[in-house]
Amino acid sequence: MRVFTLFWILFLILPLTEPKAQAQKLSAQDIAWAVYNRPVGKDSESYTQMILIDRRGHKKERKMYVAVKDDPKARKTFMRFLSPLDIRNTSFLSISYNNGKEEQFLYLPALRRVRRIAGSFRFHRFVNSDFTYEDLERRCPKKYNYQLMKEENYKASPCYVLKCWPKKRKYSAYQYWVEWVTKKGFLVVKVDYYDRRGHLCKRFEALEWKPIQGYWTIISSKMTDLKRKHYTLLIVDKIRYNVGLKNKIFTRRNLRP
Numbered sequence: 001m002r003v004f005t006l007f008w009i010l011f012l013i014l015p016l017t018e019p020k021a022q023a024q025k026l027s028a029q030d031i032a033w034a035v036y037n038r039p040v041g042k043d044s045e046s047y048t049q050m051i052l053i054d055r056r057g058h059k060k061e062r063k064m065y066v067a068v069k070d071d072p073k074a075r076k077t078f079m080r081f082l083s084p085l086d087i088r089n090t091s092f093l094s095i096s097y098n099n100g101k102e103e104q105f106l107y108l109p110a111l112r113r114v115r116r117i118a119g120s121f122r123f124h125r126f127v128n129s130d131f132t133y134e135d136l137e138r139r140c141p142k143k144y145n146y147q148l149m150k151e152e153n154y155k156a157s158p159c160y161v162l163k164c165w166p167k168k169r170k171y172s173a174y175q176y177w178v179e180w181v182t183k184k185g186f187l188v189v190k191v192d193y194y195d196r197r198g199h200l201c202k203r204f205e206a207l208e209w210k211p212i213q214g215y216w217t218i219i220s221s222k223m224t225d226l227k228r229k230h231y232t233l234l235i236v237d238k239i240r241y242n243v244g245l246k247n248k249i250f251t252r253r254n255l256r257p
Helices: 002-016 028-036 119-123
Strands: 043-053 059-070 074-083 091-097 102-108 113-117 144-154 157-166 176-182 188-194 200-212 215-225 230-241
Touching (some): 028 144, 028 176, 157 188
Antiparallel strands (some): 043 059, 059 074, 176 188, 200 215
């Protein structure tokens, strides 16, 4: 009888005394670092469509090759436009160092030279799309403040909702932005951007995402400029992870075709 009573006492008590690691909730900073460090493989390459759509519904379709490589010091991203002819061979290289430093370079065939993207030019639109060069950076959490606002679903996926803002004005053209981060995979699937006056100006939305080769991947997404009533679609046609990409792909020399 004593054994039976002891069993029920333990049954009632143990669920309330779960391990501290399980009971402890993630902080906003924890979530930001989980996003920054989420697994993306050693490298990847993809073929992607970029579709620009204006307020009248007119479309401009582009195709590009995108390569990404991680090493102990940085994450490197290389893009080259394949079509149409007016943008073909335009190339872009972004290097996001783990210490928070960013380097970006753009090659324009018409000028036949490589340009470093720096200073206020980071806030310009990337090849006339609705993404700025800043939007293409890998934001290091050391440079930003975070607040966990709430938890809610986005497209049926449970998410953390973070408010983010730069520690220094020079780090961003936005006053702040709000991110929806999936609890499964720590993928940023929605972002509302607010300008320096605090007005909602842009919105990023992941339209479809799924695991590929074990890595959560956004398959299609939309960036909308709410002021211009213009948006950009990105659609991944094909992607492969851990393909063994050469380091020479991610160099300024390779920007020239």
